[in-house]
Amino acid sequence: MLKIAYDPIYIHPLPAGHRFPMLKYELIPAQLLHEGIITAENLFSPGLLEEEIILWTHDSGYWEQLRELTLPPKEQRRTGFPLSGELIEREVRIAKGTIDGCHYAFDFGVAFNVAGGTHHAGTNWGEGFCLLNDQAIAANYLLNNKLAQSILIIDLDVHQGNGTAQIFENNPHVFTFSMHGANNFPFRKERSDLDVPLADGTGDDEYLSILRSTLPQLIAQQKPDFIFYLAGVDILVSDKLGKLALSKAACKMRDQFVFEQAIKHNIPVQVSMGGGYSPDIKDIVDAHCNTFRIAHDLYF
Template sequence: MFKIAYDPIYAHPLPEGHRFPMLKYELIPAQLLHEGVINRDNLFSPDVLSEDIILQTHDKDYWHQLRDLTLPLKEQRRIGFPLSARLVEREIRIARGTIDGCGFAFDNRIAFNVAGGTHHAGSNWGEGFCLLNDQAIAANWLLNNNLAQSILIVDLDVHQGNGTAQIFENEPRVFTFSMHGANNFPSRKETSDLDIPLPDGVGDDKFLDILYDTLPRLINQQKPDFIFYLSGVDILATDKLGKLALSKDACKARDTFVFEQCIANNLPVQVSMGGGYSPQIRDIVEAHCNTFKMAADLYF
């Protein structure tokens, strides 16, 4: 049985006018429960994350400005959300959920976080709705506790994982792979260990062909003992920010292939949901739920 990190605070940390991006975090587990894909035992509510673990990844001054709600307004605008104690609590619970998910992945081969994928947060900045980088924090936690020696981060969100790339730019034990829209946010890209920037309008066949060629080769070359997967659904043709043209079926095929590679190579994987900005919330929720369904079919 796979475990899924979810807490109600994921969905409701913001004033009324800012809540649309958060609705999916409430609707995804509700839909999975409704369809019988999961039951309540699959869900767990993460605790808050201790400061010492945060400081293994993020700079002290930046974290203290978040913690004390003193981040300059210019930096808050870069994040895109008004800073609040509940928003900061949300981020540290998400990061704790991803760390806890690593433990569950060792036990059950796979674990999920309904939120997470906050890959725009760098060591000393927040950006693009991301304050703390959950998968980077968890990767450093694995390394610092000698639970992994070689980690592969597979970021298939439509936006480059710029924060993740910056955090691990001098860490040879973590290989960062980002396949993303070349002309999409962020305008200033960092340098991942492997970046594959895609032109606008890339569709199903081209995207999947690149993934099918690249991921097995990376696993063979890097020989990771743990994988983090960021499964953003902003690659969909319906996404208002994505600029790519993938169908929901191709999104399912993407997830299936990543999971099949993890299974074939006996690699535990932690999955964070990442972005999704289609105008119709049902398109976002369906595509994210498909990721869970593919895992349920393959693993259990």
């Protein structure tokens, strides 16, 4: 069964100015329900997470500043959010949703978090609307519980997964692969195990051919027993931040290729959504729903 982490808290988490980027978390499940791809049974509400698990990834001083809402103003501005108890709770639930998703991925091959992909959060910093790094927290959870030994993080959001790269910089059990816009945020990049920076205006053929020549080789080398996939749709030509030029069809082919590789090698995949900033919300929702649609076709 296709399991999707979703919580009603996503609907009203933030002040008005931050509402737009949050709207998709309501619209994606609504669209999938409308199409009949899922029923309420496919959605689950993640709970909270033990602090200990957060501290396997994040610095205790940083976590305390989040929990106590005492993050210094400059660092708060870097996150892009006004800090609030609700916001922190939401971030913790997102991370729990990704961990739960890992368990479902072991059962069903693939599982989703309708949010997540908070890849700019590093060990001791938050940045770019990311406070806690959901897939990094889940990766450390799998390692510490001996549920996986060789993890591959495939980050195809248009922005570099700088937080994820930093967190696993010296960890031989997690391979970080980030394909991203070379001239895009974050402007000071960290070093992933494999970075593929793309020129502005990169289109369908070039993007897909790079992915097709890179990913199978990586899987052959690393032999991962678990994959995290960050499926940002800010690579679309319509995206106002992305600077790349992919069509929606190519974005779906990207997702299909990742899933086909995972299926071929029988590797469970947890998917977090990541970014999407097309001016028309329909484009964002449609491209994200494509990731679910293709997973539904291939797995279920």
